[in-house]
Amino acid sequence: MRAMESSVGGLLGGLNSGVVLSLIAVLWTVVWQNLQHLQLQHFFKRHIGRHARRLSALVDPYLSVTVAEYDGGGRMRRAEAYEEVKAYLADTTSRDARHLRAEGAKDADRLVLSMVDGEEVADVLLPEEGGGTVFWWAYSKPPPGQQQDRRWGGGGGGGDQDNHRFYRLFFLDRHRDVVLNTYLPRVRREGRAVMVKNRRRKLSTNISTHQFTDAGFMRTAWTHVPFEHPKTFATLAMDPARKKEIVDDLDTFKNGKDYYARVGKAWKRGYLLHGPPGTGKSAMIAAMANHLDYDIYDIELTSVSSNTDLRRLFIETTSKSIIVIEDIDCSLDLTGTRTKKTDDKPPKVDGDGRKGAAADTSSKVTLSGLLNFIDGLWSACGGERIIVFTTNYLEKLDPALIRRGRMDKHIEMSYCGAPAFEFLARTYLGVEDHELFADVGALLQEVDMTPADVAENLTPKSADDDADSCLRGLVAALEKAKEDKANGRGKDKQPDEDEGQVVIAQDQE
Known part of the structure; x- marks a missing residue:
């Protein structure tokens, strides 16, 4: 009997132990799931990391701000802050640098100096900002293995990998507020002023529609030369009253930033120059650029392969510029009927005699793409731009292209009076x-x-x-x-309907 009671007791004890262990397992599972839900491991990680940062601040008390050459999402053009910092340092601190890079300046006899890779210079606060505090600027590029990293290059765009450079400012933690709220804003303001002073105006043209390299980085589609055309309104042959009207219109546009913002319009203006050959349309563009102190971007539409490439070209232009498409009636088939021309010529073939899309290298710029370029959403990317079309035959252009709001001012360049x-x-x-x-x-x-x-x-x-x-x-x-x-001699020969025309894809009605 005692043996039986002992066996039963052992069995009950084992069962109780099993039940207890099961309850413990269940409870532990519930507690662990709640711990994961509360993410306590992240709490401990942050807590430890906070102490680690405090410890590192004792060893290295300097913070840094990096100004990358290209913004995080900007794949099209350089960051404005980068250009402003570059100009500021070139003007204020280049005298302390041991190794400099020289570039041409507005004055042909001067050079603009900037820091080379790995160079460091010091700068200080102005007396009204606190004075005496020393900051350090370094200029560098990402290490070879990190050039495609967003935190270095600024978003993987804007140029060759080797050109993803940045400026980095080092300062003490206690100076954070004065750096962010006073010093850096002043750097940008003074940098913009230096850029205006040293700005060498450019005449640019589009040279390629192949925008991206094999590595996925975009090369600029523009090439430029210094703009040194001597024509001004003072030397432009035109009726003085009409000339004054044009100059006043340009001045109103240049000073109209607040007006355009108030009425909700993009800060741009379109000019259509029309008239017979030799009446001074190109000279008028040069005089406009010299009067406004603007750059010129001359677009050759026949080398633009698509609407997308046309948008890229526009995005890469800068403010304070004149965007020119000369002889637009010879670059696009923009008749008033907007009908698509039929091509009776045999299809193009490639080098092996095969038909195919690869053999078609014609432009696919459409009328709607050109209209969006002038006054669509993309036309508001940036400001202070003038768009100029020239034509010898106004009647050949689609009315939708030259209506007010797109080509705001029509200027007839007539024969000499x-x-x-x-x-x-x-x-x-x-x-x-x-x-x-x-x-x-x-x-x-x-x-x-x-x-x-x-x-x-x-x-x-x-x-x-x-x-x-x-x-x-x-x-x-x-x-x-x-x-x-x-005697009926000497009349200008009118070109054939299709002479000089490059047929480019048209939109259907």
């Missing part, structure tokens, strides 16, 4: 009045002659030419043109 002739005579010959002025003015009412042709006749060809001989030569040229007109 008496006021323009008198201006040219003063400019080229230095004469205010002459007995032949009346004859020239009368002939110009009967004969169409461009300002370029008038100027050529007024240009002395030898040391013996004077004002009298040049004016008599102009009268003779005008009389000959009048005689040719009377």
Whole structure:
């Protein structure tokens, strides 16, 4: 009996132990799940990390701010802050650097100096900012194995890998507020002022529609040369009243930032220059750029393969610029009917004689893509831009392309009249009045002659030419043109309907 009781007791004890262990397991599972839900491990990690940061601050009390060459999401162009810091350091601290990089400046005899890779310079606060506090700027690029890392290069865009550079500012933790709220804003302001002072205006053109390299980084689609065209409104042959109207319009636009913001319009303006060849459309663009102190971007539409590439070109332009498409009637098939032309020519073939899409290298820019370029959503990316179209044949352009709001101001560049002739005579010959002025003015009412042709006749060809001989030569040229007109000779040959046209994909109605 005792043996039986002992066996039963052991069995019950075992069962009780099993139940207890099971309860413990269940409870532990519940507690562990709740611990995971509360993420206590992250709490301990943060707690430990906080102490680690405090310890590292005792060893290295410096903080840093990195100004990357390209913004985190900006794959199209350099960050403005980077350019401003570069200009500020070039102007204020380059004298302390041991190794410098030289670039051309606005003044052809000067150089703009900037830091090379690995260089460090010191800067201090102004007296009104606290004075005496030393900050350190370093210029560098990511290590080779980290050039595609966003935290180094700024988002994986904007240029070749080797060009993903950055400026880094080092300062003490106790100076955080003065650096972020006072010092860095001043650096940007002064940097912008230096950029204006040293700015060398550029004439840019698009050279490629292949925007991305094999590594996925975008190369710039623009190439540029210094813009040094001498034409100004003071030397532009045009009726003085019309010239003043254009200058006043340009000045109003340049000073109209607040106005455009108030009415809710992108800060841009379109100009359509139309008229016969030789009437000074290109000279007008140069005079506009010199008057406004703007860069020029000259777009060759036939080398733009798609609407996407056209947008990229626009995004890469800077503010304070004139975007030009010359002879747009010869670059696009923009007739008033907007009908798609049929092509009866045999299909293009590749080098092996096969048909295929690879053989089609024509542009796919459409009318809607061009309209979005002018006044769509993408046209508001940036500000203070002027868009200029030129054409010899206004009637060939689609009315939707040249309506107000897209091409806001239409400027007719006409044949030379008496006021323009008198201006040219003063400019080229230095004469205010002459007995032949009346004859020239009368002939110009009967004969169409461009300002370029008038100027050529007024240009002395030898040391013996004077004002009298040049004016008599102009009268003779005008009389000959009048005689040719009377005899039906000398009329300008009108181009065939398709002569000089590059047929580019049109939108369907």
